[in-house]
Structure formats: C-alpha cells, structure tokens
Amino acid sequence: MYQRKISARHWLIFGLTFCLSALTQPTWAAVTSSQFGLGGFLNPGSPASFDLAALENYAATHSGAQKTVTLSNGDVYTGVSLSAFLGSFLKTDTTVPKNDILRDYVVASGTDGYKAVFSLAEMNAAFGNHNDIIAYKLNGANLIGTGFARIVAPDDVKAGRWVSNLYSLQVGHIDYAPAVGGVSGQFTVNGEVASAVSYDVTSLAAALPAKIVNVNTPPLTGSSFTGVSLWDLLNLSGIVTNPGVKNDILGKYVVATGSDGYQAVFALGELNPNFGNISVLVAYADGSGNSLGNKGFAELVVPGDVAKGGRYVSNLTSLTVVSTVPLPGSVLFMFSGLLAFGLRRHRKPS
Known part of the structure; x- marks a missing residue:
C-alpha cells in the first residue's frame, strides 16, 4: 500500500496546530506518559525533563529525597518528595525580603490536560508540611495505567490532585508587590x-x-x-x-x-x-x-x-x-517531542 512521506515542514505545521488546539481546548485524549517536562521559575541549567531512569537516579543520589506513602488499603507508593525535588532547582527572588517560597507554586499537568496547583509552602516542612510525592512505583513495581509517574497527595480528602500520566511540572512565582505601608483598614x-x-x-x-x-x-x-x-x-x-x-x-x-x-x-x-x-x-x-x-x-x-x-x-x-495558564510547559514539551519524532521519520537511513 502506498504510504505518503511526511516532510519535516508538515510535522512542524502539525505541531503548531496541535499546540494552538491544546491551548484552546480544556482537555484531550490521555496517552501514557514516559517523561515529564520541568520548567518555570528555576535556576538556569536545570534539567528540562525527567524519565523513569532520571527520576530513580535523582532519588538515589539526593539524601532523603525518596519518600513513601502508605494508603489505608495497604498500598504503598514510592517516589520522591515533590517539595525537595522542586527545591533542588528553584530560583531565589532576591527582591523579596522575607519568605520568598511563599510566593511560589507548581502546576502539575497530565497528558489529558488535567492539572492541579500546589503552593510550595503547603509542602514545605516549615509551613504546611504535606508529604506530596512524585510516585514512580506502587507496591515495589512500576506504575501501570497511570503513566510512569504520578502525583500522590495523601493528605487530600479526595484524590483530585493525584495527577496521573504526569507530563509537566511548571513552577510559577509571584513578583514582589510594592509596599503600601501602614495599618490596613480594608x-x-x-x-x-x-x-x-x-x-x-x-x-x-x-x-x-x-x-x-x-x-x-x-x-x-x-x-x-x-x-x-x-x-x-x-x-x-x-x-x-x-x-x-x-x-x-x-x-x-x-x-x-x-x-x-x-x-x-x-x-x-x-x-x-x-x-x-x-x-x-x-x-x-x-x-x-x-x-x-x-x-x-x-x-x-x-x-x-x-x-x-x-x-x-x-x-x-x-x-x-x-x-493558571493552560499547560504552557506541557504544550511546548509535547510539541518538541512531536517535532523530534517527525524529524526522525523524515531523516533517510544512512
């Protein structure tokens, strides 16, 4: 059967169309994630993405990073502390005189466009101290059906912030507001x-x-x-x-x-x-x-x-x-993967 060759230009057009669609549509069909993008208010040179091997290596090489969550039914999730993980790459705003971390948040997004926001303070040991993790194992085995990694928020009443098929972690930051001063009256x-x-x-x-x-x-x-x-x-x-x-x-x-x-x-x-x-x-x-x-x-x-x-x-x-703006990091990250795939398809074998 005749197969039409798709040029890199067509892959580029497809990728741009996908991005525009993703920005305007609330969700799209979920696919199984094999890596997630990392971006936003981070130090220059921070890793742009993590797959399972990179996440496990992070847990092995950072003291205290690996965490477990045991559910009431006995299931045990293993992963890395979301707070510690983001803290490894977080930028410091030198314009903020005190408690800069209180202005930081992260948007966790899945491949279906589902997203949840966490303030970094709610997870920080000096403030909310919640044990939210990026899980990559369940009962000692790799995750099945929820992507290679998912967010697990054990203190939440319902699992709405348990983002599966994790595809993006985008860190946001609120700029320092000029002081008005004085005792507030309203x-x-x-x-x-x-x-x-x-x-x-x-x-x-x-x-x-x-x-x-x-x-x-x-x-x-x-x-x-x-x-x-x-x-x-x-x-x-x-x-x-x-x-x-x-x-x-x-x-x-x-x-x-x-x-x-x-x-x-x-x-x-x-x-x-x-x-x-x-x-x-x-x-x-x-x-x-x-x-x-x-x-x-x-x-x-x-x-x-x-x-x-x-x-x-x-x-x-x-x-x-x-x-939060819908999936800025996820869309660009997914587009880069689509474009790379298209270029590989277009490249002739040597």
Missing part, C-alpha cells in the same frame, strides 16, 4: 470572582458566622483568633470556574497581600473541603474579641502550619483569585 476580594467585594472590620464580621480557632504550633502557640473561613469568604464572591473542565477549581490559587507587600500563595485545592481541606481563618479579632492592633483589622491565620507563622499575612489588603 481589603478586597478580587481576581477571578463574579463580584469583587471590599471589607472593613464591620462588614467582614457580618459577612459570615464567626469562628474561633486556637493555635497549637509555634510561634503563636496558645493564641486564639476570631474570624471567618477564607474558603467561605472567597465563595461569597463567586469563584469563576469553567464547568467544561473537570475540577477546574484545582487549577487556581489565591494570593494574600499585606500592606507591606508581604504575600502568600494558597492553592484553592488546598483550601477546598473536598481536597486539601485545610482551615485558614481571616481573623478580625483575637479569641476574646479584641482588635488585632498593629496587625491591621484583618490577618490570615493558618493554625495547621507546623513551625512558622509565615503564612499569617497581617495588614491584609487583598485576596486575589488567579487561574
């Missing part, structure tokens, strides 16, 4: 919400039922705060999601900003009761009802963080909901 919920709303101490207290939380971790052990749920407050403004994209909420994050320019990123999947389900309070008083004083009228309180109060953003001025 903040605004904005970004990808149906309606932007500004709150002062009176309207915040009236917006939702008050909650009182006790902090049992340093540096605020023994403190208590009164406020409202961050997740519930964001939902009052109506988080905008695409109903055509499965778990679209997992591709979004919120940036909390203080008047001094201090910021912290929270993945909405970390806050969502169906997934990470962590409790974050937008506090407007201490546990006895007294004002927060020089912390402004409102402060984020993250009672589950283990060692530092770094995500306690004081003098709150804004809560901005942001959606």
